[in-house]
Amino acid sequence: MAVPAGEFSSERLVIGGGLAGSLLALALRERGLAVTLLDPGSGETATELSYGVIPGWPLAATGLARLAAQAGARWRVLEDRHGALGWHPAHWRLPLPVSQVDGEVFGQRLPAVLAAAGVERRRGQAQGLERSGAGWRVDLVEGPPLQAAQVVLAAGSGCRALWPKLPVRLRSSWAGVLQLQARPRELQPDQLQLPLQFQRADLERRAPQLQAEAWIVDPGVVPRGRGALVGQLTLVRPADTSSGAPADPEPDPQRMEQRLRRGLEPLALGWQAVPARYRQARVSFCSEGQPLVGPVAGAPGLWVFSGFSGGFAQVPVLAPLLAECLADPGGQALDSLQRLGLLPQAAG
Numbered sequence: 001m002a003v004p005a006g007e008f009s010s011e012r013l014v015i016g017g018g019l020a021g022s023l024l025a026l027a028l029r030e031r032g033l034a035v036t037l038l039d040p041g042s043g044e045t046a047t048e049l050s051y052g053v054i055p056g057w058p059l060a061a062t063g064l065a066r067l068a069a070q071a072g073a074r075w076r077v078l079e080d081r082h083g084a085l086g087w088h089p090a091h092w093r094l095p096l097p098v099s100q101v102d103g104e105v106f107g108q109r110l111p112a113v114l115a116a117a118g119v120e121r122r123r124g125q126a127q128g129l130e131r132s133g134a135g136w137r138v139d140l141v142e143g144p145p146l147q148a149a150q151v152v153l154a155a156g157s158g159c160r161a162l163w164p165k166l167p168v169r170l171r172s173s174w175a176g177v178l179q180l181q182a183r184p185r186e187l188q189p190d191q192l193q194l195p196l197q198f199q200r201a202d203l204e205r206r207a208p209q210l211q212a213e214a215w216i217v218d219p220g221v222v223p224r225g226r227g228a229l230v231g232q233l234t235l236v237r238p239a240d241t242s243s244g245a246p247a248d249p250e251p252d253p254q255r256m257e258q259r260l261r262r263g264l265e266p267l268a269l270g271w272q273a274v275p276a277r278y279r280q281a282r283v284s285f286c287s288e289g290q291p292l293v294g295p296v297a298g299a300p301g302l303w304v305f306s307g308f309s310g311g312f313a314q315v316p317v318l319a320p321l322l323a324e325c326l327a328d329p330g331g332q333a334l335d336s337l338q339r340l341g342l343l344p345q346a347a348g
């Protein structure tokens with residue numbers, strides 16, 4: 001591919017260096033494939049705020065849920081290969097196998113792990129994509145454009161701005177948590193205090209029918225580093241039908257924090273009043289629970305890997321499958337994604 005002077009060219013460019021983009025990049029390197037990972041490296045992300053909890057049983061009667069129940073084993077393989085990533089067995093109130101990735105350890109270790117695996121990292125924010133020759137030109141907010149034969153959208157809630165015709169099931173919400181510097185004495189380092197049923201899942205399913213914004217709090221607390229995360233507030237807005245206005249703008253953090261603290265009252269432990277840092281991020285999800293994994297319809301060489309509600313369980317088992325597809329786009333791995341119902345066929 002001819003590359004104009006000053007442009008950077010690579011075979012494969014993954015846009016977004018959160019959980020999805022990073023584990024996909026590692027899976028591509030496991031196959032010996034060259035990959036460049038683009039991320040601005042700033043701003044709050046779903047991966048940063050996540051509890052990182054991984055249920056060891058299927059949460060639904062779907063092929064994806066059965067696959068995701070094996071995620072703990074995949075995290076062990078990743079740690080054998082790359083060293084500590086923060087994964088550890090945990091305890092919940094029911095005697096079911098559960099584990100957690102400590103977000104602080106994961107965030108600290110990731111840069112070194114990616115570098116050691118040979119992932120080329122670029123700092124920058126993509127602002128547009130265009131077909132160019134046999135591949136894609138990716139324009140950046142700052143600096144010269146990038147050029148790649150294959151481009152994967154793994155930018156979480158930033159995917160739709162880059163490719164508006166992604167299927168409508170890909171949506172976004174706002175999540176809020178409180179971060180405590182020190183873990184409460186009552187909470188063991190491997191203890192998860194979480195509701196039996198998350199209202200978030202129900203709200204995400206109802207998203208297409210919403211006429212007005214809706215928010216819920218799933219009261220819970222989990223360890224993170226030496227501290228803890230307390231949450232979780234979820235705000236979902238109806239689909240944006242206006243033209244030109246930025247979709248899903250950031251809600252007022254003070255108002256969101258008040259909602260969260262009020263919603264934590266059922267924990268009855270007084271933690272809702274303690275000094276803590278409120279953090280919020282825009283988060284992608286799919287209203288039918290099935291993330292988008294595969295080639296984008298009508299855009300040869302463009303792929304998507306986004307819309308995970310339980311990314312820490314889904315991403316590690318799906319990244320190797322998508323890496324196989326990228327290595328051999330006509331191969332059998334695509335059939336597996338089709339059977340799982342994850343291909344992003346319909347544009348709209």
Ligand SMILES: Cc1cc2nc3c(=O)[nH]c(=O)nc-3n(C[C@H](O)[C@H](O)[C@H](O)COP(=O)(O)OP(=O)(O)OC[C@H]3O[C@@H](n4cnc5c(N)ncnc54)[C@H](O)[C@@H]3O)c2cc1C
Binds near residue numbers: 052175
């Ligand atoms: C409070 C909370 C608790 C959660 N708890 C759990 C849990 O217990 N278990 C679980 O499995 N999941 C949980 N999740 C969900 C999980 O965190 C997500 O599924 C996962 O982190 C999604 O990762 P991602 O890489 O797709 O998205 P993100 O983490 O949002 O990453 C996207 C990346 O793309 C980058 N980006 C965006 N736009 C651009 C652009 N234009 N150019 C370049 N880069 C761009 C961003 O900077 C970011 O780094 C939780 C989420 C939240 C918010």
